[in-house]
Amino acid sequence: MKIITFAAIKGGVGKTTLTFNYGEWLARKGHKVLFIDLDHQCNLTQCYNIYESQNTIANAFKGGNVDIKQVKENISLIPGSVQLDSVERDLENSDKKNMLLYLWLEDNYEKKKLGQFDYILIDCRPDFATATKNAVAVSHAIISPLTPSEFGYNAKFNLSTRLEAFRKDVIDYRTRESYITAELYFLANMIRPN
Known part of the structure; x- marks a missing residue:
């Protein structure tokens, strides 16, 4: 199983769109994909017409039940969960x-049959807060979309710096x-082909 997180510290760069498209492409190639929506805006979840308020990813952080829904x-x-930001504050x-996500995956690997998935793709919100750090902690790779702008360029260094600090902080003593x-990869996005 490969776990890939889509993260950036800038909004509107295409994280959800890339997560969705990559997962759909993998599924068409015959791979079993599990999406985890860690953005409290829930856009990835709503792409599949799911509007849940119970048994969402928020429960992985609170110790409750989490549903895995087959959508296709x-x-x-x-x-x-729209409540994920308040869960993070708590x-x-x-x-x-x-x-906490690492612990949830470990505790539920057999019970939720997580081994059936070839890929877990995690969509994050545009920050480096608790939920995003949890995604990074379980990932093999981080794909960070970049847009051709000064803000996009600054976001690249912001993410790199925070990731290195996180690596130094979470260690086996x-x-x-x-x-x-996780390896960090930057992906140019929203570039005009001219």
Whole structure:
């Protein structure tokens, strides 16, 4: 299983669109895909006409039940939650707040049959807060869309800097090795072909 997070510290760069399109393409190629919507706007969830308020990804952070919905052939989804930002605020003083998704995946691997998926694709909101850090902590790769602008260029360095600080912070204290092993890839997006 490959876990890929789509993240950027700038909104409107195409994270959700790229997550959706990549997942749909993988599914058409015969791969089983699980989407996790970590954006409290829930746009990825709503792409599949799901408007849930119970058993969403927010429960992975609160210890409740989380539903995995099959939305198409080869595509399943853990619905996003409009309450995720308030859940993040409630976790502010928790020592394990940045590893809760890791713990949920570990605890539910067998029960939720997560091994059936070839890819887990995680759509994040435009920040580097608790939910995004949780996504990064479980990922093999981070794809960060960039737009050709000064703000897009600045967002690239902002994400790189925060990711390196996060790598140094989340370590095994015995070995000094980081638990954060995801590779960061930047993807040019919204470029006029002229």
